[in-house]
Amino acid sequence: MIRALVLGGTADASLLAAEIARAGIEAIYSYGGRTRAPTDQPLPTRIGGFGGANGLADYIRREAITHVIDATHPFAAEMSRNAVAACAKAGTPLIALERAPWTKAPGDNWIEVSNVNTAVAALPEASANVFLAIGRQHIAPFANKPQHTYTLRFVDPPEALLPFAADVIVSRGPFTLDGELQMMRTRGIALIVARNSGGDGARAKIDAARMLGLPVIMISRPQLPERLRVESVAEIMQWLGHSARLGA
Ligand code: 3Y8
Numbered sequence: 001m002i003r004a005l006v007l008g009g010t011a012d013a014s015l016l017a018a019e020i021a022r023a024g025i026e027a028i029y030s031y032g033g034r035t036r037a038p039t040d041q042p043l044p045t046r047i048g049g050f051g052g053a054n055g056l057a058d059y060i061r062r063e064a065i066t067h068v069i070d071a072t073h074p075f076a077a078e079m080s081r082n083a084v085a086a087c088a089k090a091g092t093p094l095i096a097l098e099r100a101p102w103t104k105a106p107g108d109n110w111i112e113v114s115n116v117n118t119a120v121a122a123l124p125e126a127s128a129n130v131f132l133a134i135g136r137q138h139i140a141p142f143a144n145k146p147q148h149t150y151t152l153r154f155v156d157p158p159e160a161l162l163p164f165a166a167d168v169i170v171s172r173g174p175f176t177l178d179g180e181l182q183m184m185r186t187r188g189i190a191l192i193v194a195r196n197s198g199g200d201g202a203r204a205k206i207d208a209a210r211m212l213g214l215p216v217i218m219i220s221r222p223q224l225p226e227r228l229r230v231e232s233v234a235e236i237m238q239w240l241g242h243s244a245r246l247g248a
Protein backbone atom coordinates (compact mmCIF):
# COMPACT_ATOMS: atom_id res chain seq x y z
CA MET A 1 0.00 0.00 0.00
CA ILE A 2 1.52 3.36 -1.09
CA ARG A 3 1.54 6.42 1.19
CA ALA A 4 3.66 9.04 -0.64
CA LEU A 5 5.11 12.33 0.57
CA VAL A 6 5.39 14.98 -2.18
CA LEU A 7 7.90 17.73 -1.33
CA GLY A 8 6.31 20.38 -3.56
CA GLY A 9 6.31 24.08 -4.20
CA THR A 10 6.67 24.20 -8.00
CA ALA A 11 4.42 24.08 -11.06
CA ASP A 12 5.67 20.56 -11.81
CA ALA A 13 4.82 19.45 -8.27
CA SER A 14 1.27 20.76 -8.78
CA LEU A 15 0.95 18.76 -12.02
CA LEU A 16 2.22 15.67 -10.19
CA ALA A 17 -0.27 16.19 -7.33
CA ALA A 18 -3.13 16.26 -9.82
CA GLU A 19 -1.98 12.97 -11.40
CA ILE A 20 -1.54 11.30 -8.00
CA ALA A 21 -5.01 12.43 -6.90
CA ARG A 22 -6.47 11.20 -10.20
CA ALA A 23 -4.84 7.79 -9.70
CA GLY A 24 -6.27 7.59 -6.19
CA ILE A 25 -2.82 7.06 -4.65
CA GLU A 26 -2.64 8.04 -0.96
CA ALA A 27 -0.26 11.00 -0.60
CA ILE A 28 0.56 14.13 1.42
CA TYR A 29 1.69 17.35 -0.28
CA SER A 30 4.24 19.50 1.55
CA TYR A 31 4.97 23.25 1.29
CA GLY A 32 7.80 24.96 3.15
CA GLY A 33 5.54 27.87 4.12
CA ARG A 34 7.39 30.54 2.13
CA THR A 35 4.29 32.26 0.74
CA ARG A 36 1.15 33.62 2.35
CA ALA A 37 -1.38 31.77 0.23
CA PRO A 38 0.14 28.81 -1.56
CA THR A 39 -1.87 27.21 -4.35
CA ASP A 40 -4.42 24.68 -3.10
CA GLN A 41 -3.59 21.08 -3.94
CA PRO A 42 -5.96 18.11 -4.52
CA LEU A 43 -4.09 16.21 -1.79
CA PRO A 44 -3.95 16.56 2.01
CA THR A 45 -1.38 19.33 2.51
CA ARG A 46 1.10 20.20 5.27
CA ILE A 47 2.94 23.53 5.50
CA GLY A 48 6.28 24.24 7.21
CA GLY A 49 9.66 22.66 7.86
CA PHE A 50 10.22 19.18 9.30
CA GLY A 51 13.12 20.17 11.58
CA GLY A 52 16.09 19.15 9.45
CA ALA A 53 16.93 15.72 8.07
CA ASN A 54 16.27 14.02 11.41
CA GLY A 55 12.91 15.74 11.69
CA LEU A 56 12.02 14.52 8.21
CA ALA A 57 13.14 10.95 9.06
CA ASP A 58 10.92 11.06 12.17
CA TYR A 59 8.02 12.39 10.09
CA ILE A 60 8.46 9.57 7.55
CA ARG A 61 8.32 6.96 10.30
CA ARG A 62 5.48 8.61 12.24
CA GLU A 63 3.34 9.06 9.14
CA ALA A 64 4.22 5.61 7.75
CA ILE A 65 5.41 7.21 4.49
CA THR A 66 6.34 4.52 1.95
CA HIS A 67 7.68 6.72 -0.92
CA VAL A 68 9.17 10.23 -0.99
CA ILE A 69 9.05 12.37 -4.14
CA ASP A 70 11.29 15.45 -4.10
CA ALA A 71 9.49 17.77 -6.52
CA THR A 72 11.01 20.92 -5.03
CA HIS A 73 12.69 23.65 -7.06
CA PRO A 74 16.29 23.00 -8.23
CA PHE A 75 17.46 25.78 -5.90
CA ALA A 76 15.76 24.27 -2.84
CA ALA A 77 19.09 22.59 -2.12
CA GLU A 78 18.76 22.21 1.64
CA MET A 79 15.38 20.48 1.31
CA SER A 80 16.77 18.12 -1.33
CA ARG A 81 19.85 17.31 0.72
CA ASN A 82 17.68 16.63 3.77
CA ALA A 83 15.44 14.34 1.72
CA VAL A 84 18.44 12.23 0.63
CA ALA A 85 19.74 11.95 4.21
CA ALA A 86 16.32 11.28 5.78
CA CYS A 87 15.32 8.62 3.24
CA ALA A 88 18.68 6.88 3.67
CA LYS A 89 18.15 6.90 7.45
CA ALA A 90 14.54 5.70 7.25
CA GLY A 91 15.25 3.25 4.40
CA THR A 92 12.47 4.86 2.31
CA PRO A 93 12.53 4.98 -1.51
CA LEU A 94 13.21 8.50 -2.86
CA ILE A 95 12.88 9.92 -6.36
CA ALA A 96 13.38 13.51 -7.57
CA LEU A 97 11.27 15.28 -10.19
CA GLU A 98 13.71 17.85 -11.55
CA ARG A 99 13.26 19.72 -14.81
CA ALA A 100 16.25 20.25 -17.07
CA PRO A 101 18.09 23.56 -16.83
CA TRP A 102 17.57 26.17 -19.55
CA THR A 103 20.28 26.04 -22.20
CA LYS A 104 21.56 28.99 -24.19
CA ALA A 105 19.82 29.52 -27.53
CA PRO A 106 21.32 31.47 -30.46
CA GLY A 107 21.10 35.14 -29.61
CA ASP A 108 21.24 34.62 -25.83
CA ASN A 109 23.75 36.86 -24.08
CA TRP A 110 24.35 35.08 -20.74
CA ILE A 111 26.98 35.84 -18.14
CA GLU A 112 27.04 32.52 -16.24
CA VAL A 113 27.89 32.73 -12.53
CA SER A 114 27.80 30.19 -9.70
CA ASN A 115 25.95 32.06 -6.93
CA VAL A 116 24.41 35.36 -5.83
CA ASN A 117 27.72 36.84 -4.70
CA THR A 118 29.39 36.23 -8.07
CA ALA A 119 26.23 37.62 -9.70
CA VAL A 120 26.76 40.90 -7.79
CA ALA A 121 30.42 40.93 -8.84
CA ALA A 122 29.33 40.49 -12.48
CA LEU A 123 27.23 43.67 -12.40
CA PRO A 124 28.84 46.65 -14.19
CA GLU A 125 30.30 49.48 -12.08
CA ALA A 126 28.41 52.13 -14.11
CA SER A 127 24.81 52.49 -12.93
CA ALA A 128 22.27 50.43 -14.85
CA ASN A 129 18.59 49.53 -14.75
CA VAL A 130 18.60 45.98 -13.36
CA PHE A 131 15.72 43.45 -13.06
CA LEU A 132 16.47 41.07 -10.15
CA ALA A 133 14.20 38.08 -10.90
CA ILE A 134 15.46 35.95 -8.02
CA GLY A 135 12.71 36.50 -5.46
CA ARG A 136 13.05 37.80 -1.93
CA GLN A 137 15.26 35.53 0.12
CA HIS A 138 18.71 36.16 -1.38
CA ILE A 139 18.79 39.81 -2.50
CA ALA A 140 20.83 41.28 0.39
CA PRO A 141 24.26 41.04 -1.38
CA PHE A 142 23.02 43.48 -4.06
CA ALA A 143 23.19 46.24 -1.43
CA ASN A 144 26.94 46.22 -2.22
CA LYS A 145 26.16 47.88 -5.57
CA PRO A 146 23.63 50.60 -4.68
CA GLN A 147 24.45 52.61 -7.82
CA HIS A 148 21.97 50.57 -9.86
CA THR A 149 18.21 51.08 -10.27
CA TYR A 150 16.71 47.78 -9.16
CA THR A 151 13.35 46.22 -10.01
CA LEU A 152 12.48 43.19 -7.84
CA ARG A 153 9.68 40.65 -8.20
CA PHE A 154 8.21 38.99 -5.10
CA VAL A 155 5.35 36.53 -4.65
CA ASP A 156 4.01 38.50 -1.66
CA PRO A 157 4.26 42.22 -0.76
CA PRO A 158 7.51 42.96 1.13
CA GLU A 159 7.00 42.76 4.92
CA ALA A 160 10.29 44.32 6.00
CA LEU A 161 12.44 47.23 4.81
CA LEU A 162 14.43 46.31 1.70
CA PRO A 163 18.26 46.17 2.04
CA PHE A 164 18.50 48.74 -0.79
CA ALA A 165 16.22 51.11 -2.72
CA ALA A 166 14.20 49.13 -5.26
CA ASP A 167 10.86 48.97 -7.00
CA VAL A 168 8.94 45.75 -6.20
CA ILE A 169 6.57 43.98 -8.58
CA VAL A 170 4.28 41.61 -6.66
CA SER A 171 3.39 38.62 -8.85
CA ARG A 172 3.51 34.86 -8.38
CA GLY A 173 3.85 33.79 -11.99
CA PRO A 174 3.80 31.88 -14.22
CA PHE A 175 4.77 34.76 -16.50
CA THR A 176 4.02 35.42 -20.20
CA LEU A 177 6.35 36.58 -22.94
CA ASP A 178 4.17 39.59 -23.76
CA GLY A 179 3.99 40.54 -20.08
CA GLU A 180 7.77 40.30 -19.68
CA LEU A 181 8.46 42.26 -22.89
CA GLN A 182 6.06 45.00 -21.85
CA MET A 183 7.49 45.22 -18.32
CA MET A 184 11.10 45.35 -19.52
CA ARG A 185 10.38 47.96 -22.21
CA THR A 186 8.25 50.15 -19.91
CA ARG A 187 10.89 50.09 -17.18
CA GLY A 188 13.87 50.42 -19.55
CA ILE A 189 15.49 47.29 -18.08
CA ALA A 190 19.10 46.97 -19.33
CA LEU A 191 20.16 43.76 -17.55
CA ILE A 192 18.47 40.78 -15.87
CA VAL A 193 19.68 38.57 -12.99
CA ALA A 194 18.03 35.11 -12.97
CA ARG A 195 18.44 31.63 -11.54
CA ASN A 196 18.59 28.72 -13.95
CA SER A 197 15.28 27.37 -12.65
CA GLY A 198 14.35 25.56 -15.84
CA GLY A 199 10.72 24.77 -16.59
CA ASP A 200 8.20 26.98 -18.34
CA GLY A 201 6.88 29.03 -15.41
CA ALA A 202 9.71 31.55 -15.44
CA ARG A 203 11.36 31.08 -18.84
CA ALA A 204 9.46 33.99 -20.45
CA LYS A 205 11.91 36.54 -19.04
CA ILE A 206 14.80 34.67 -20.68
CA ASP A 207 13.05 34.68 -24.07
CA ALA A 208 12.14 38.36 -23.63
CA ALA A 209 15.77 39.23 -22.82
CA ARG A 210 16.92 37.48 -26.01
CA MET A 211 14.33 39.34 -28.11
CA LEU A 212 15.37 42.67 -26.60
CA GLY A 213 19.09 41.85 -26.88
CA LEU A 214 19.56 42.21 -23.11
CA PRO A 215 22.31 40.44 -21.13
CA VAL A 216 21.27 37.93 -18.46
CA ILE A 217 23.45 37.17 -15.44
CA MET A 218 22.45 33.50 -15.07
CA ILE A 219 23.04 31.82 -11.70
CA SER A 220 23.73 28.11 -12.16
CA ARG A 221 22.19 25.48 -9.94
CA PRO A 222 23.62 24.29 -6.63
CA GLN A 223 25.21 20.84 -6.55
CA LEU A 224 22.82 18.22 -5.21
CA PRO A 225 23.68 14.74 -3.88
CA GLU A 226 23.18 11.75 -6.17
CA ARG A 227 19.61 10.44 -6.11
CA LEU A 228 17.20 8.81 -8.55
CA ARG A 229 16.06 11.71 -10.79
CA VAL A 230 13.51 11.98 -13.59
CA GLU A 231 12.23 14.97 -15.57
CA SER A 232 8.59 14.05 -16.17
CA VAL A 233 5.46 13.44 -14.14
CA ALA A 234 4.83 10.34 -16.24
CA GLU A 235 8.11 8.78 -15.04
CA ILE A 236 7.16 9.45 -11.43
CA MET A 237 3.76 7.82 -11.96
CA GLN A 238 5.54 4.84 -13.58
CA TRP A 239 7.82 4.60 -10.53
CA LEU A 240 4.81 4.68 -8.21
CA GLY A 241 2.76 2.42 -10.44
CA HIS A 242 5.59 -0.17 -10.46
CA SER A 243 5.80 -0.06 -6.66
CA ALA A 244 1.99 -0.02 -6.42
CA ARG A 245 1.84 -3.27 -8.41
CA LEU A 246 4.44 -4.83 -6.10
CA GLY A 247 2.73 -3.48 -2.97
CA ALA A 248 -0.83 -4.27 -4.05
C1 3Y8 B 1 6.04 28.57 -1.90
C2 3Y8 B 1 3.97 28.08 -4.28
C3 3Y8 B 1 2.47 27.63 -9.91
C4 3Y8 B 1 3.82 27.52 -9.37
C5 3Y8 B 1 4.56 28.83 -9.60
C6 3Y8 B 1 8.02 27.18 -11.27
C7 3Y8 B 1 7.19 28.43 -11.57
C8 3Y8 B 1 6.39 30.65 -10.74
C9 3Y8 B 1 9.63 30.54 -11.17
C10 3Y8 B 1 10.67 35.45 -11.56
C11 3Y8 B 1 11.16 34.17 -10.90
C12 3Y8 B 1 11.51 32.57 -7.88
C13 3Y8 B 1 10.40 32.27 -6.82
C14 3Y8 B 1 9.70 31.38 -8.84
C15 3Y8 B 1 9.17 30.50 -9.76
C16 3Y8 B 1 6.94 29.29 -10.31
C17 3Y8 B 1 6.01 28.55 -9.34
C18 3Y8 B 1 8.17 29.48 -9.42
C19 3Y8 B 1 10.74 32.39 -9.21
C20 3Y8 B 1 5.74 29.58 -5.62
C21 3Y8 B 1 5.24 28.90 -4.36
C22 3Y8 B 1 6.15 29.07 -3.35
C23 3Y8 B 1 7.24 29.79 -3.89
C24 3Y8 B 1 8.45 30.15 -3.11
C25 3Y8 B 1 9.28 31.17 -3.81
C26 3Y8 B 1 10.61 31.56 -3.14
C27 3Y8 B 1 11.26 32.33 -4.33
C28 3Y8 B 1 10.85 31.52 -5.54
C29 3Y8 B 1 9.60 33.50 -6.48
C30 3Y8 B 1 2.74 28.95 -4.07
C31 3Y8 B 1 4.85 30.70 -6.10
C32 3Y8 B 1 12.09 33.93 -7.70
C33 3Y8 B 1 12.63 31.48 -7.88
O1 3Y8 B 1 8.90 35.32 -0.67
C34 3Y8 B 1 9.53 34.25 -0.64
O2 3Y8 B 1 10.09 33.79 0.42
C35 3Y8 B 1 9.62 33.44 -1.90
C36 3Y8 B 1 10.45 32.38 -1.89
C37 3Y8 B 1 11.39 30.33 -2.70
C38 3Y8 B 1 12.79 32.39 -4.28
C39 3Y8 B 1 13.34 33.31 -3.22
O3 3Y8 B 1 14.43 32.97 -2.74
O4 3Y8 B 1 12.65 34.33 -2.90
N1 3Y8 B 1 9.73 30.67 -5.09
N2 3Y8 B 1 7.04 30.09 -5.19
C40 3Y8 B 1 6.62 27.18 -1.84
C41 3Y8 B 1 6.65 26.61 -0.43
O5 3Y8 B 1 6.31 27.33 0.53
O6 3Y8 B 1 7.00 25.42 -0.30
O7 3Y8 B 1 2.83 29.96 -3.33
O8 3Y8 B 1 1.70 28.56 -4.61
C42 3Y8 B 1 5.90 28.52 -6.71
C43 3Y8 B 1 6.52 28.94 -7.98
N3 3Y8 B 1 7.61 29.60 -8.09
O9 3Y8 B 1 1.49 27.78 -9.12
O10 3Y8 B 1 2.30 27.60 -11.16
O11 3Y8 B 1 9.24 27.25 -11.42
O12 3Y8 B 1 7.44 26.17 -10.85
N4 3Y8 B 1 9.49 31.37 -7.52
C44 3Y8 B 1 13.64 31.66 -9.02
O13 3Y8 B 1 13.41 31.06 -10.10
O14 3Y8 B 1 14.61 32.38 -8.79
C45 3Y8 B 1 10.17 33.66 -9.86
O15 3Y8 B 1 10.11 36.31 -10.85
O16 3Y8 B 1 10.89 35.57 -12.79
Ligand code: NAP
Pocket residue numbers: 007008009010030031032033034047048049050051052053055056071072073075076077078079080082135195
Ligand atom coordinates in the same frame (compact mmCIF):
# COMPACT_ATOMS: atom_id res chain seq x y z
P1 NAP C 1 15.49 25.35 1.03
O1 NAP C 1 16.31 26.57 1.27
O2 NAP C 1 16.05 24.22 0.24
O3 NAP C 1 14.97 24.71 2.41
C1 NAP C 1 15.19 25.34 3.66
C2 NAP C 1 14.29 24.63 4.66
O4 NAP C 1 12.92 24.98 4.36
C3 NAP C 1 14.31 23.10 4.55
O5 NAP C 1 15.42 22.55 5.20
C4 NAP C 1 12.98 22.75 5.21
O6 NAP C 1 13.02 23.02 6.61
C5 NAP C 1 12.08 23.83 4.63
N1 NAP C 1 11.44 23.42 3.37
C6 NAP C 1 11.78 23.76 2.11
N2 NAP C 1 10.92 23.26 1.22
C7 NAP C 1 10.00 22.57 1.93
C8 NAP C 1 8.84 21.81 1.58
N3 NAP C 1 8.43 21.70 0.31
N4 NAP C 1 8.13 21.19 2.60
C9 NAP C 1 8.53 21.33 3.88
N5 NAP C 1 9.61 22.05 4.29
C10 NAP C 1 10.33 22.65 3.31
O7 NAP C 1 14.09 25.80 0.39
P2 NAP C 1 13.74 27.11 -0.50
O8 NAP C 1 14.71 27.25 -1.61
O9 NAP C 1 13.50 28.24 0.44
O10 NAP C 1 12.34 26.64 -1.14
C11 NAP C 1 11.21 26.60 -0.30
C12 NAP C 1 10.03 26.14 -1.11
O11 NAP C 1 9.83 27.03 -2.23
C13 NAP C 1 10.16 24.74 -1.69
O12 NAP C 1 8.89 24.12 -1.66
C14 NAP C 1 10.55 24.99 -3.13
O13 NAP C 1 10.11 23.95 -3.98
C15 NAP C 1 9.81 26.27 -3.42
N6 NAP C 1 10.47 27.07 -4.46
C16 NAP C 1 11.74 27.47 -4.26
C17 NAP C 1 12.36 28.22 -5.27
C18 NAP C 1 13.78 28.70 -5.09
O14 NAP C 1 14.22 29.49 -5.92
N7 NAP C 1 14.47 28.26 -4.06
C19 NAP C 1 11.65 28.52 -6.45
C20 NAP C 1 10.34 28.08 -6.60
C21 NAP C 1 9.75 27.35 -5.59
P3 NAP C 1 13.43 21.90 7.72
O15 NAP C 1 14.92 21.80 7.62
O16 NAP C 1 12.93 22.47 9.01
O17 NAP C 1 12.74 20.62 7.32
